[in-house]
Amino acid sequence: MEANSYKTISLNKDTVRKEWIIVDAENEILGRLSSKIAKILRGKHKPGFTPHVDCGDNVIIVNSDKVRFTGDKLHQKEYIHHTGYPGGQRSQLAIDLMKKDSTRVIKAAVRGMLPKNRLGRAVLKNLYVYQGTEHPHEGQTPKMVELNSIK
Secondary structure, eight states, X not given: OOOOOOOOOOOOTTTOOOOEEEEEOTTOBHHHHHHHHHHHHHTTTSTTOOTTXXXXXXXXXXXXXXXXXXXXXXXXXXXXXEOSSTTOEEEEEHHHHHHHOHHHHHHHHHXXXXXXXXXXXXXXXXXXXXXXXXXXXXXXXXXXXXXXXXX
């Protein structure tokens, strides 16, 4: 009796094929944008997804200053960090952080949706966020992706 034997293929860092993707954040809702970006960064949209390997794509986000918040989160949401010194906890409202550096808002949202371990920190290095439409990654020939096409 002959049986077809299909082996499960596990990717590793040598066999992974990483692509460069551009996403336009203009008029996108922050949470929905971040969850789709986290999925692309992890590589969950690929058929050969391997949970313990960085098999996701490199993502370039442009127009980060035009991202939207739902409800009154723009005026109520607080971003908290600690300086490392006693009594060094600082907080900043989303509207103030958007005026100062809108790229940090998107990076914080995506960071919260990635694993909290060394793989998550490595995957986050594949994210590049820019305020305008200009970016220095033209040499990688990135392709534009519509977020609605990603499930």
